[in-house]
Amino acid sequence: MTEMRTKSWRTAAAIGLAAGLAVPAQAADIVWARYGDIDTLDPHRATSTLSLQVWSLIYDTLLAVDADGNPVPHVAKSWTSNEAGTEYTFSLQEGVMCHDGTPLDASDVKYTIDQAFSETTPSVTKGSWGPITGAEVVDPLTIKLTLDTPFVAMIPFLADSFSSIICDSNADAEGFGTTTAIGSGPWKLISWTKGDRIVLEKNADYTNFGKLADNPGAPYEDGLIIAVVPEPQARYAALTTGEVHIAEPPFDDVPAIKDSGDLNIIVAENTGQNVFWEFAAHRPPFNDKRARLAVAHATDAATAINLIYGDLSIPEMCPVSRGVFGNDQDFCAQYRPEYDPDKSRALLAELGYSDDNPLETALLVWTGGNRQKLGEVFQAQLAEVGIKASIEIMDIGSLNARVRQENENTEGTTGSMDMMTWSWYDPDILYALWHTPGAYRGYTSPELDAILDETRVLTDPDARKAKVQEAFRYLLENAIHVPLYTPGWEWVFAVRPEVEGFKVAPFVYPIFSDVKIGG
């Protein structure tokens, strides 16, 4: 009966809200506004941060991360591996329930992994699951994973929402990924109106084992509405009027917001986000290391990000950002090409470029987060040394496609460089990006391949760290991956004063279980 009442009340609230955000949100609904929508509710079908954030609310993962980003037990209460690092056995918590009332057990984990490696429709993140060759249900609470070769990045992967556990009842559910998403996380899906909003309801049966929330059980508030509000100024206005509780504010208004004290500003830490230059390295001019270095020496990242983001963002020296294994600012600063326009001009002159014959390149940037503005600043900086860069702005999906196209194009003399952005929980991202064939078919070399291969199998943390840093050095000295700044996108949250307990876990996963909305 109670269940029934809760449900009909929720539906009423959902209808009320569907009629417009203008209707003040029910006290028991948290409204979080973001600039864009999820791609899908199926964790095997997308990689966007916007999607991942929502999956982390609906689904659970075997492991979770602590405040520093280290993997800790969650649905898996413990795990063991064999000496060779090719077999992992996870024992699961008892009594975890999927949203449809079925228990979450080893067969659900197996289902998730089988889907990831499906013959016909493998996961878009299949490569990141590693060389898994088998998932065996030992008993309902024990799952054994077999790997072809050791893969140390699997453990952090299992703590990230990329590896969200999909309950096997989704196999029979109508519209999985669009209208249905059965998980076991703190929030249940009520509805998703594409381009508009996702309505979630609290999972009253939830037990939190390892996720970064103080609350050991179900969320305090009844509902969570994740609205799409693309315009930063509109989000700001909605925050001011109380239509929305939590949202990313316009960057340029953050100082004013801070001064006024009307809203709290929360900046996510350990986001793992890395924004960097990369180049189409298979054709002139950027097949020459000196051309890449000329760009690196011409960019003054610190000044540029200060202009656009103020003190909200900081320069990053390493190819993987702060909070990710191996990151060490001092180490990387020795090898990262420093801002030195004279050196840049000298390199350009050496290559035969001049004011009459400038180095020309496309500069690809993806939409949103003021990145196109930052691109304009970099464009102006490059112009100072005589590099003619023409900006092209596109969606991140198109950017990924375009970068690959540019790398595969070996003809012509107009260069292509892009402000790529990646967020990953482990330096294994470098393997995906720069090991042959490379996610974008970009720069690769046998030496780099050898280093990156080692980073995957070295189980001793110190040895692995040394190897990872060797990769950093190689990437920096050859100006293959020139880090610019971190964090990279949607990491600032403005929160209304009546909202208590909102926090953001590492890798920009907002946590709503602790949130209470005061009167």
Added chain:
Amino acid sequence: MWRFLSTRIAMGALTILATTVLVTLLIHAVPGDPVQIMYAQSQGTTPEQIEEVRRSLGLDRSIPVQYAMFMERLLQGDLGTTIRGGQPVLDVILQRLPNTLVLACSAMFIAIVIGIPIGFLAAYREGSLVDTGLMILAIAGISMPHFWLGLMLLFFFALELGWLPVSGNGPLNLILPALTLGLSNAAIFARLTRSSMIDVMHQDFVQTAYAKGLPKSLVLRRHVLRAGFLPVVTMMGLQFAFMMGGAIVVENIFSWNGVGRMAVEAIFQRDYPVIQGFILTFSVVVVVVAIGIDALYAVLDPRIRRA
């Protein structure tokens, strides 16, 4: 009347048919390999998968075969699946189309309610200061970019005054976008109404009616209004198409969740199935509305009614 209407319907059907052909060809006009472009964004896509997609879209076949496949799916109500997220395109469009229609219709209503009386008043006072003033206003209205008008309205009413919500899809949220779209079109209606009314007022039968000593108001009611409205009605179809086009921009300013915002997102994401679906839907809506308005015209105009 039926002959008139059936010609219009045939013309409309031809337009939609032509759209289906263009939409099929569209994907071939894309520089580079569309499937690569669409799928390279997923890091795990295998060459086999890409081949599979190519096959399922029929891109490995000749263009006529592709067209036949496209039409076969279309007739079954299948517009393909979105590249981002793999949802049925038809569902995605149907979820948002009502929002766009509501916006376009409200804007049309505003344009008519404001534009026609102004045009009528100007015609009634032809040559006076009122006429000149109103027409200056109208030409200024036509010259005002609606994306700018939208921003200004957003700035004053939502941000400065805080009277209206800035985003979302409720009735209150409709006011600003509908006003933005409606006001710029009201100016067009005003000019059209005025010139059409003046045309009629100068015609012989109206002059005769005056000469017979009929009171001005009666002449206006009986003769001028009806005849003067006919050209305005014919323009409504075109105006509606115009509104649908304008909605694309306005939806993006006010975060209105319609097909226009969807289309712009899809262009950025290179989600070609969505773009194809959008073009097709847009042209169907425009054609259907145009036929509806032609029918209305046929009913109003005695010459066609009798034909």
Added chain:
Amino acid sequence: MTSLTDIPNGSAPPGFWRRMVRSSNGVVGLIIVLGLIFCAAFADLLAPYNPARMGTGGRFLPPGGKFLLGTDEFGRDMLSRILYGSRLTLLIGAVAVGISLTAGMLVGMVAAFRRGWVETLLMRSTDVLFSFTETLIALSFVAVLGPSLQNAVIAVGVAAVPFYARTCYSAALVETSKPYFEASIAAGAAPGRLVFLHLLPNVLPTMIVVATLGVSTAILAAAGLSFLGLGAQPPTSEWGYMLAGSRDYINRAPWLMTIPGLAIAITVLGFNLLGDGLRTSLDPVERR
């Protein structure tokens, strides 16, 4: 929006200049358009600063003082950007209308001249394209070719071709259906001579009005595409693009939104008024 084909054919009708001067609309329009051409032609002399240079002044300086129209988020001088933007705007209008005019007149005149199946084919396809609406055609073009200013201008130009073709066709038809014209064809007169001596001069006045009004439509449409991010790319000072960028600073620096918008509105108004004036002046019986 009155039908443009009402304009009688013939070279500049008697009293054209007198009426043009009397039409206050036309004069105001002409002044605005000439002013715009002046700004565009001498942008490098008139502009006080380099429009692309960041940090010319502080960021977000309000209008007045050293920076007459203020500075933007990078400390670039707004006045210089607007002045340079006028070049782009005129170029966009001219190129887009050039495309529409050339293709439209070609189709319209061929259809009116050739008659028969050529006419049916050309005009029916024009009708079909016309019902697609210009926005949709332009958007489809950009969707295929990808966002850039060049593509946006082509898209806007092509999208308007059906309208130009239709108008030109109706204007040409008036002449080609005259008995003398049909007789000349029957008598084997050189088609080129007929087209250049009789058809073109009769079609041109109408098309000049259409093109003048068309410049404003084209500028609006291209600015709209740039506003959506589907046209001009940075660091161009295209007005629609500038307007789009201003949205982030609507609270802090509202002039970044007002100024480019005003620039577009005035330009479009200028061409609209001029077109209106031309129409009245070219039409001796025009009463409106």
